[in-house]
Amino acid sequence: MKLYTNETVFRGHPDKVCDQISDALLDAFLQGDKHSRCGIEVMGGKGKIFITGEVTSNSEVNVEEIVMRVLKDVGYIDQNNRAINVIESGDPKDIEIINNLGKQSHDIALGTNDEVGGAGDQGMMFGFACNDTPEYKPVAMHLLQEFSKFYDELRQKDQRFLPDGKAQITGIYDRKMHLKKIKDWTISYQNTEEDRTETDQILIDKAKELAAQFGLKIEKFWVNPTGKFLIGGFQGDAGLTGRKIVVDSYQSFAPVGGGAFSGKDPSKVDRSGAYKAREIAIRYLKEHQLSRCEVQLSYAIGIAEPLAIYILGDGKSLEPEKSLYAECTPKQMIKDLGLLNKHFEDTAKFGHF
Known part of the structure; x- marks a missing residue:
């Protein structure tokens, strides 16, 4: 033993609130333009909410309106219209929202546009599944x-x-x-x-x-x-997008990839690759009748297929099917998992899996 x-x-933890703001903004950009490229970071604390990162999109989005809506949804602005968790005055009008969003680097866009379809970043992502519960968690x-x-x-x-x-x-x-x-x-x-x-x-x-x-x-x-x-x-602590990656993934039961999920459009393999790795882990768990399965994907920025796919089932290495490499390009993952039609704000509330 x-x-x-x-x-x-909880959903109202300051880091999770920042995750939800990032994904609410992402949803708004994608709703108006499915080809939006977003990497949105949010920090909140002591009456201020700072939004930065990169967005290239044809969507017109009212950033301040979305931020205030999320604050109400999570309970930071209560039923009596008091900002109980944001600013000492309690007046929502005193909350300062700083919009510092810029455009995606042209250098990154060269390898990730729709024609090239390369990964939006380098890095490794993990997927995990086990047979402990019907949801494979x-x-x-x-x-x-x-x-x-x-x-x-x-x-x-x-x-x-x-x-x-x-x-x-x-x-x-x-x-x-x-x-x-x-x-x-x-x-x-x-x-x-x-x-x-x-x-x-x-x-x-x-x-x-x-x-x-x-x-x-x-x-x-x-x-x-x-x-x-x-x-x-935000009164008692600061919040930051992506600071709860262990909570967002498998709560320490599996390794964690190098990047966060929230605020990133699905061309960013930090997100789409992690979702795909989970899907592969469930698939291999069933097909090979495993009790536990762990999958790692790794990418180079601008390159479509993963550099490597590693699968560990019940402590033993399993050979991935060759077709998995083509299945794990950003374009294919987005299509197979329907990631352009997903409401990402929901994933930021209680964990992504």
């Missing part, structure tokens, strides 16, 4: 994603729960990485600090309910271990 830990953050990852969704629904109905937060599971695993028991379930959640005994118990009860679906018991809960979590979001 061994201990192993995974973590998620580890049980603990499934539990935390479901818990995050529950929390987001809860804070929209009960104003004692505020948007920011995170959760973590430290599990007891056997030698084959099957979760046998949960040693610690840690919850840090922003709240009004009213009726703490009651609000804590709501979250504890939900965690127990989720764990019980897999026959799991939880030995100990840690709820707001510092004792208080009232100030959060």
